[in-house]
Amino acid sequence: xxxxxxxxxxxxxxxxxxxxxxxxxxxxxxxxxERVLADPEGVAFMTVTELAAAIGVNESTVVRFATGLxxxxxxxxxxxxxxxxxxxxxxxxxxANLESFAAQARHPIELAAAFDQANITRSMARVDRPAWQATxxxxxxxxxxxxxxxxKCYSVAHLLGYLLGLVREDVSVLDGAHGxxxxxxxxxxxxxxxxxxxxxxxxxDTVRAFEWASGRGATAVALTDNPASPLVRTAEHAFYxxxxxxxxxxxxxxxxxxxQAMATAVAAERGTEARSALLVEEELLDSFExxxxxxxxx
Numbered sequence: 001x002x003x004x005x006x007x008x009x010x011x012x013x014x015x016x017x018x019x020x021x022x023x024x025x026x027x028x029x030x031x032x033x034e035r036v037l038a039d040p041e042g043v044a045f046m047t048v049t050e051l052a053a054a055i056g057v058n059e060s061t062v063v064r065f066a067t068g069l070x071x072x073x074x075x076x077x078x079x080x081x082x083x084x085x086x087x088x089x090x091x092x093x094x095x096a097n098l099e100s101f102a103a104q105a106r107h108p109i110e111l112a113a114a115f116d117q118a119n120i121t122r123s124m125a126r127v128d129r130p131a132w133q134a135t136x137x138x139x140x141x142x143x144x145x146x147x148x149x150x151x152k153c154y155s156v157a158h159l160l161g162y163l164l165g166l167v168r169e170d171v172s173v174l175d176g177a178h179g180x181x182x183x184x185x186x187x188x189x190x191x192x193x194x195x196x197x198x199x200x201x202x203x204x205d206t207v208r209a210f211e212w213a214s215g216r217g218a219t220a221v222a223l224t225d226n227p228a229s230p231l232v233r234t235a236e237h238a239f240y241x242x243x244x245x246x247x248x249x250x251x252x253x254x255x256x257x258x259x260q261a262m263a264t265a266v267a268a269e270r271g272t273e274a275r276s277a278l279l280v281e282e283e284l285l286d287s288f289e290x291x292x293x294x295x296x297x298x
Contacts, residue, residue: 007069007076008080011040011084014069014077015037018036019037021033022228022233023233028055028065029061029065031055031056032057032062035051037226037227038200038226038227040080040084041081041084041085043077044078044085065077112251115244116253119241119253120254120257122254123254124261127258128239132239134236134237135221135239136262136266136269137269138193139195139221139262142191142192142193142219143189144171144172144187144192145161145164145168145170145171145172145193145195146174146184146193147171147172147174148173148174148194148206148209148210149203149206149223150176150203150205150206152252153197153198153206154175156252156255156256156259157173160173160195160263164266166267166277167266167267167270168277169277172184181209185209185212188212189218190217192217192218194213195221196209196213196220196222197224197255198229199225199250200226202224206231210231211233214234214235215234219237220235220237221236222239223258224239224240224241225240225241227240239258241254241255243255
C-alpha cells in the first residue's frame with residue numbers, strides 16, 4: 001500500500017519536505033520552494049497575488065503548489081510561515097527599529113551595527129544544538145579537517161582554518177588556486193571533516209567539492225545562508241547565517257561570529273591537547289620574533 005500522506009505541521013517539517021522534493025520540482029515550483037525556504041517571514045504576510053507576482057508565476061500555480069504539499073491551500077502555507085515568525089517574535093521585536101533607522105537616514109555606522117547585531121542574534125538563535133555538538137566533535141576528533149569557501153566566503157574559511165590550526169593539527173584551507181582544487185581534494189579521506197562555506201550566488205567549485213567530499217565519506221558541514229542552498233543537499237550538518245547588510249553588500253559578520261565560537265568550542269573539547277598545541281605555537285612565535293616586543297595578543 002502507498003505510504004499515508006502526512007501534511008507538515010511545523011515550518012521545520014515543511015522545510016524538510018521542500019528540500020526533499022527540490023530535485024523533482026518544475027522550474028516554477030522550485031522558485032516557489034526556494035522563496036519559502038529563504039524568506040518565510042516575507043511569505044507570511046503575502047497574498048497569493050503578491051507571492052505570484054514576486055516569483056513571476058500564475059496565482060493558480062501558487063495554490064496548486066501549496067495544495068500539493070498536503071496543506072490546506074495557500075492559507076495553510078501562510079500559517080506555517082507565520083508560526084516560524086512567531087518563534088522569532090522576541091528577536092524581531094528587539095530589532096524592530098531597523099527599518100526606522102533607514103527611514104531616518106541614520107549614519108551608516110549605526111545601521112551596520114544594528115544590522116550585524118540582528119544577524120548574529122537571529123543566526124545564533126536558530127543553531128541546532130545537537131548538530132552543533134556533533135560538528136564540534138567532528139572538528140575536534142576527525143583525522144583531518146578541510147575548509148573551503150571562495151570569493152567573499154574565503155575570509156571566513158581562512159579564519160576558521162587558522163583558528164582550528166592553533167588547537168589541532170591537520171587542518172587545510174582549500175582555495176583551488178592555480179587549478180589545484182583536484183589536487184587538494186585528493187587529500188580528503190573517509191572520516192575526515194569537510195566544512196563548506198557559501199552564500200547566494202553559490203560558488204560552483206565549492207558546491208562540487210562539498211558534494212565530492214561528502215560522497216568520499218567525510219563529515220560534511222555546511223555554513224550557508226538558507227535551506228535552499230545547494231550545500232544542504234549533501235550536508236550532514238547545516239547552519240544558516242543571516243547576511244542582511246546596509247546596502248547591496250551582504251554582511252559576513254554572523255559567519256565570523258559562528259566560526260569563532262566553533263573554534264573556541266573545539267579548543268574546549270580537545271582540552272589538554274589544545275593547550276599543548278597553543279604552547280608549541282607560543283614557542284614558535286617567540287623563537288621567530290613574530291610580534292613586536294611587549295605584544296602578547298595573537
